[in-house]
Amino acid sequence: MKQLTDFPYSNILVLGLAKSGTAAADILLDNERNVRINDMHANESDEIVAELKSKGAEVILGTHPLHVLDGMDIVVKNPGIPYENAIVAEAMAREIPIITEVELAGQLADGEMVAITGSNGKTTTTTLTSEMLAKSNLPVKVAGNIGMVATEVAQTVAKDESLVLELSSFQLLGIQKFKPRIAVLLNIFEAHLDYHKTIENYMEAKFNIFRNQTDEDYLVYNADDAMIVKAVENAASQKVPFSVTKRLDDGAWLDEAFLYFRDEKVMPLSDIVLVGEHNLENILAAIAAAKLRGATNDGIYEVLTTFAGVKHRLEFVGNIHQRLFYNDSKATNMLATQKALAAFKQPVILLAGGLDRGNDFDSLLPYLQYVKSMVVFGQTAEKLKEVGMKAGVKSVISAINVEDAVEKAYKTSMEKDVILLSPACASWDQYKTFEERGDMFIQAVHRLK
Incomplete structure (x- = not known):
């Protein structure tokens, strides 16, 4: 077991379990630190909770009481927890250091x-x-x-x-x-x-x-x-x-x-x-x-000479009846979608949409020159439809979700078209992760066979 030789803290609050919190708690317990865990969503019946308790962790679940900070020297925070979180804000007010794993x-x-x-x-x-x-x-x-x-x-x-x-x-x-x-x-x-x-x-x-x-x-x-x-x-x-x-x-x-x-x-x-x-x-x-x-x-x-891309990042999914399908679900912002669109010089059917963070999509306009059709979904569907109309895209279609978008895109496509999922948005309005969204796209493409 490797030791934390330069970590001068004895009492640690691990805020949020998930994968990173669990790993942090494990190593801290192995290094004989006093560990308190606070998580809103884990359950007492979860196997990992029982395991951490058996190793000596104090576990507080289902709520975020401020007293979890009492006696703590440092907070190890799940990266996804915002700094507006009541525990995090209170830790900052008490000048307790906050780190990630x-x-x-x-x-x-x-x-x-x-x-x-x-x-x-x-x-x-x-x-x-x-x-x-x-x-x-x-x-x-x-x-x-x-x-x-x-x-x-x-x-x-x-x-x-x-x-x-x-x-x-x-x-x-x-x-x-x-x-x-x-x-x-x-x-x-x-x-x-x-x-x-x-x-x-x-x-x-x-x-x-x-x-x-x-x-x-x-x-x-x-x-x-x-x-x-x-x-x-x-x-x-x-x-x-x-x-x-x-x-x-x-x-x-x-x-x-x-x-x-x-x-x-x-x-x-x-x-x-x-x-x-x-x-x-x-x-x-x-x-x-x-x-x-x-x-x-x-x-x-x-x-x-062999690497053609990582999964969900301009990933080539397949050639179905001379239509080329690409999964770019990891494009959770406009710059990523701009770069994806710039990769193609043939007709593109763009599948886009997702979580609405309040921005418009006008910065996509210069990149829609090869887009012959758009299929939009999620919270930003109407905003993306407006951009498509501004750009003179011939056809802008609404879909329920990614799976529906694949079917509608295929029906409007022709041979040699690129059908590109590049959402320009986070996935959290309809899917837990961009990976789940990409997997749904891949499954829908394979069903076309």
Whole structure:
């Protein structure tokens, strides 16, 4: 069992169980800390609750009484719990530190960490980086926002392994000393303002990824993003830029024919199978991070000539009667949908809609030039219908949900059309997660066979 050697807290409140809270509670109990757990939705009959109690945890369920903070030295918060939550707000008022389990993971991993964040492209870049290392015969493990809880995986990471972490702004907001050897900052645009309230707060959370780095560490950053370039000016780490627009002597870049890292030619651009111009940024960021960890050009080549995308992110689902279906359910904001639309130059039927966060969708207008039809659903259906009409889209159809949208899209389609699910919205009005929404799309497509 790995020890928390730099964690000077004895009495810890774990707020919210789920996967991250359970993992945090487990490691804290294993390290002989006093753990109190507060969760609104778990039940006494849940197996995990009984297990944590048997290990010595105090568990308070079904309500959030303020007295759960009494005697606590620190709060380990589920990343999804907003800071307006009564317990969180009271903890801040009492000046009790608040972290997420990523802070614990940073102390547990013996190997070096590669931490990746950005408004879009995190999952693709994380997957590419880890695969490039693996294909270069370098030991690597993956965790974080991509699936496995960081704390769980960190406990298993050996000194010769890399731990590649996908990190959200929610996770990064709750760190103290977390310091990756390589930080990757992909892009920044307005997102999750229902949680962060201002773009400045959101940016500050993202920029935490390099706050604690020293001159022994590396910061891979997007040299084409003006906000990022300004933000990293005073970073203490060694800066390694990437760009799709200019040559970089100290980073990853491309020309019309090849991908490069510094002055080294890595591979031909034409051999990449991953669609979408936006993915070139993700590819260059992954190359920079992987090369810094020792990846070979052969390993990188093997990945980029076979990797066609991660699930729910411009994922090719199939060719049904000469219609090409793509699942981009992870496009939970407009920038992601803009990039998805920019990947195609043939007629597109766009399936979009979901949770209404109060914004309009006018920024999609320049990207609808190849969209011949839209099928809209969810809380934002009417807003998206208005944008489609403004753009002169020939047909805008309302659907009940994603499954209904697939059927209606197919009925209006012709051979060689792209039928693209790229919602531009979060899924929570109709589906628990974007993964569930994407899976429903895939199942509906397969039923067309």
